[in-house]
Amino acid sequence: MGRLKEYRKDLILILAVLVGAGLIAGAFALARKPGAYVRVERNGKTVALYPLNEDRREVFPEEDGSALNFGEGTAGNVLVIENGAVHMESASCPDKLCVKQGTKSQVGETIVCLPHRLVATVISAEEAEELMP
């Protein structure tokens, strides 16, 4: 136990970070509610808005001048809405993190494609109304 005592401050720091992460995650979990729309943004600009209650499959081609294009099929992202939830079906980036992020349906949940700077966010009906022209 002597060694553990020596590392007391390190352990306190680690525990503090973990408790902080838990509290933040808890706060996010409490704020969960089912979403109504999916907003798709590229470089911070809204490029599409889809209701979650209609199934669809949309292709977002990669922008010109993007540094990443590996020429596998469609260069870009394929977004699918099914059964009131959204997921990324495929992507032309190397890591495919957006595909691995899975299915999202709660307000505030996002699917992020960093290489293509594409973000899909589930939003509430009220938020969607504000965005509609």
Next chain:
Amino acid sequence: MKPKKLMTEAMLCGLALILSYVESLFPLSIAVPGVKMGLPNLVIVFALYRLGAGSAARISLVRVAIVALLFGNVYSFLYSIAGAVLSLLMMTLLRILPGLHTAGVSVAGAVVHNAAQIGVAMIILGTDKIIYYLPALLVSGVVSGVVIGVLAALMIARLPKKLTE
């Protein structure tokens, strides 16, 4: 600067570059963007303790610049530079505090690095919603920080004194 110190720094920078490359060969398949092992930080922590903050900063900045030129783009550079600068500042400050070891210092560095990258992503992507990834990235920072910190402690204790005197 003495030639020997410059040489040691250059060698460590090369090692950090190799670790960056090794890390890119084994991407972690976790559904959270930005989760990494942080292998290059091993070299930075070692340099911080054995050569000082100035050396660690030079090694870190040169590594980030070269990685961006070789493998990256403007955006990946912005993510790395923000994480590198803030985590090094944090580790430099915490190293002075008594009672913290490399594990604690490197955890703090990793956590600040990840938080900084979320901050840059929020600016680049123009959305605040990715803050939802913060808890996951804090936990991943703790895990990689502990591993890197323990390995760095071994390197600091065992690599020959002649290397850095």
